[in-house]
Amino acid sequence: MKKRICCHILILTGLLAVVGVWAAAPALADPVTVAANFTDGNSEALVDAWHGVAGLGWAGPWGEFSYNGPVFTATVDNANPLDGGGNYLDYSCGSTDTGRAVVGRTYKCDEDNPLGVDVVPEHTVSWKFRIDETQVDFDANFTDGVDFYMMHDIVPLFGRQVNFSGNQASWIISAWGAADLDYIPVAREWLAYNGDPGNSDWDIAHQVQTGVPLVPDVVYDMTVTNRARASETSWGRYDLTIDATIGVTEYNYDSTTIYPDGLGWRNTEASAYGLAGIPDFSARCSDTVDVRQFSLDALTITGESCVPPLPVKPGPFMSPVVARFTDGNDDTTYVDAYHGIAGNGWDSAWVDTTSHATTTHQVLGDGGVGEIKTGSGRYLSFSATHDETTSVMNATVSRDYVTEDPDPGINWTGGHRIQFTMRIDENVDSEFLFTDADDKYLAFQSPSAQNGSSPACIWQAAVVAIAPDPLMDGKWLFSDGSNDGSYVDVNTGIDIATDGVYDFTIIIDPTTLTYDAIITDGTTTWNSTENGFADGLGWRTSATTLGGYLGFGGRANSFEDTRAFSLDDLVITQVPGDADGDGDVDADDLQRLAQNWGAGTVEEPATWAEGNFDDDHFVGPKDAAILAAAWGTVNWGDGAGGEGAAGVPEPSAIVLLLGAIASLMGWRRR
Numbered sequence: 001m002k003k004r005i006c007c008h009i010l011i012l013t014g015l016l017a018v019v020g021v022w023a024a025a026p027a028l029a030d031p032v033t034v035a036a037n038f039t040d041g042n043s044e045a046l047v048d049a050w051h052g053v054a055g056l057g058w059a060g061p062w063g064e065f066s067y068n069g070p071v072f073t074a075t076v077d078n079a080n081p082l083d084g085g086g087n088y089l090d091y092s093c094g095s096t097d098t099g100r101a102v103v104g105r106t107y108k109c110d111e112d113n114p115l116g117v118d119v120v121p122e123h124t125v126s127w128k129f130r131i132d133e134t135q136v137d138f139d140a141n142f143t144d145g146v147d148f149y150m151m152h153d154i155v156p157l158f159g160r161q162v163n164f165s166g167n168q169a170s171w172i173i174s175a176w177g178a179a180d181l182d183y184i185p186v187a188r189e190w191l192a193y194n195g196d197p198g199n200s201d202w203d204i205a206h207q208v209q210t211g212v213p214l215v216p217d218v219v220y221d222m223t224v225t226n227r228a229r230a231s232e233t234s235w236g237r238y239d240l241t242i243d244a245t246i247g248v249t250e251y252n253y254d255s256t257t258i259y260p261d262g263l264g265w266r267n268t269e270a271s272a273y274g275l276a277g278i279p280d281f282s283a284r285c286s287d288t289v290d291v292r293q294f295s296l297d298a299l300t301i302t303g304e305s306c307v308p309p310l311p312v313k314p315g316p317f318m319s320p321v322v323a324r325f326t327d328g329n330d331d332t333t334y335v336d337a338y339h340g341i342a343g344n345g346w347d348s349a350w351v352d353t354t355s356h357a358t359t360t361h362q363v364l365g366d367g368g369v370g371e372i373k374t375g376s377g378r379y380l381s382f383s384a385t386h387d388e389t390t391s392v393m394n395a396t397v398s399r400d401y402v403t404e405d406p407d408p409g410i411n412w413t414g415g416h417r418i419q420f421t422m423r424i425d426e427n428v429d430s431e432f433l434f435t436d437a438d439d440k441y442l443a444f445q446s447p448s449a450q451n452g453s454s455p456a457c458i459w460q461a462a463v464v465a466i467a468p469d470p471l472m473d474g475k476w477l478f479s480d481g482s483n484d485g486s487y488v489d490v491n492t493g494i495d496i497a498t499d500g501v502y503d504f505t506i507i508i509d510p511t512t513l514t515y516d517a518i519i520t521d522g523t524t525t526w527n528s529t530e531n532g533f534a535d536g537l538g539w540r541t542s543a544t545t546l547g548g549y550l551g552f553g554g555r556a557n558s559f560e561d562t563r564a565f566s567l568d569d570l571v572i573t574q575v576p577g578d579a580d581g582d583g584d585v586d587a588d589d590l591q592r593l594a595q596n597w598g599a600g601t602v603e604e605p606a607t608w609a610e611g612n613f614d615d616d617h618f619v620g621p622k623d624a625a626i627l628a629a630a631w632g633t634v635n636w637g638d639g640a641g642g643e644g645a646a647g648v649p650e651p652s653a654i655v656l657l658l659g660a661i662a663s664l665m666g667w668r669r670r
Helices: 002-024 135-141 587-595 621-629 651-669
Strands: 031-036 063-067 071-077 088-094 100-104 123-131 148-154 169-176 189-193 207-213 219-227 237-246 249-254 279-284 291-304 321-323 351-355 357-359 362-364 379-386 393-400 416-424 440-446 460-464 475-481 487-495 501-509 514-520 525-527 549-556 562-573
Touching: 063 071, 088 100, 088 279, 123 148, 123 279, 148 219, 169 219, 169 237, 207 237, 207 249, 279 291, 351 357, 357 393, 379 393, 379 549, 393 562, 416 440, 416 549, 440 501, 475 514, 487 514, 487 525, 549 562, 587 621
Parallel strands: none
Antiparallel strands: 031 291, 063 100, 071 088, 088 291, 100 279, 123 219, 123 291, 148 169, 148 279, 169 189, 189 207, 219 237, 237 249, 321 562, 351 393, 357 379, 362 379, 379 562, 393 549, 416 501, 416 562, 440 460, 440 549, 460 475, 475 487, 501 514, 514 525
């Protein structure tokens, strides 16, 4: 047992030596994979379908475009899978002279498609492709210099979703029915286009032979690795691999063996310095008896997200739970949207609750228009209008962060911090609008999505036009509860104002059933701990467990009154190792860990406040390692301390503290 204790101490001391390196590591863009496997079949309502809908990294459904009136069909089938891959897209185009049809889909990441792939950094596009013409038809009809199969990334023109104007393409792969001395060096073989600066001609000099034959009923695995242009005057490049088994022969083409610097794009202006992000697949006929047929599956794009990762605060934090509305207005696909879906630490979508109100809530701020703060971007605009003459209006939007599994997310049984920004968009200075005791703005936390505050609330911030105490009229107030449903208002002295922007900070302590509150209007700051509440403001509710719905809303008494505000930058954070929930990791937290070492069972798990930071029921070495890695964090990692930490203590000091654990463990076992 003594050896085990000493080992734990050595591990913890060693961890302290690497904390600085860990905290200083830069944030990298998140890896992203966007895939089309056609698992949802033929549907206009599901994402991975033909045509499908936007979502999961796709900016829209599959697009199609045809030229010269071919008979074109595309459908999802599973009768003859590619390499046992289940569903696939079955394409057929023919019965017209020089008829052509193209299908494609956009994966480019932007503010409207934040789950897509950034087209500027290096990324790969891979797929499986098979010619489905019979060998007899292929031999008889795929014989002309007009006959081809082609795939490329290309800029859509004239409002189309897809395109086949080759001089607008970046990378191009093709195979033709006949050779041509001017344009096509060889028939029935996959060719890669190799562009060069200042020359995007389609000629034989730009065609690279891969040596991989085009044969029906053969599955080709193709991968394009894209490298964007470094500047306006440079040239985009790509690498190509094609793998196939034809009879007993293995074909493995790799363009880098001859072109280590890459094949050149055809178009220098594919999409800024990146690509269009639209892989297209097409075929063309030379005669009315021709029918081009192919199957497509396992289209996969792998690269980086264009959405910057959340700022990494010094020290190893739990995963922040964030609502910044970067995904816009969406109810089915994205998390950080209104209403959005559950995920990333949120246990629910945004929920609307109203009575006697007509509401217009929506995400605004595209292009920075109307943003709450410079550079803050999108935000939720809340608007509720009283639509009845005899009753009081209430309207609220709320969202739950108390999840069963706090990974990603926070462990809500421990201390944590809630921050958000509100802007008042109503003219509260008007003598006709914000004038009554039932005219109110509020933010609160409760166990359910409810229409306004109630005795079940944990904390509440509110501003009332006419308060019971005239000194509180139009002032932001916080509730100081008695844990029995009752409360008294605490006056911050900060006025509500038209276009006023308010930053709130709520620090929750589930162990003492208290909270600290901070509000600032950019000029004046009020902090509860500095204004007579050093031990915290009390929870209003009599419950001892946390309800996780954060609600934001308004109340009105007069018909056609409108409560209007904007909400943004809602962030919930937690510091691993912070047992006492004060935003610091120090000797107080280590003492709690030592006192509860070995505590917890499956039936009665140890709590966060006792030192169970990894939520595995017990207080033990893993929890001690978490605490050691966060040692010295102060003020939630972004306050005094420069880099957000007080600094790693001297090894001798931490060893003395850890010695208390060893002594306590030894005492318990004697």
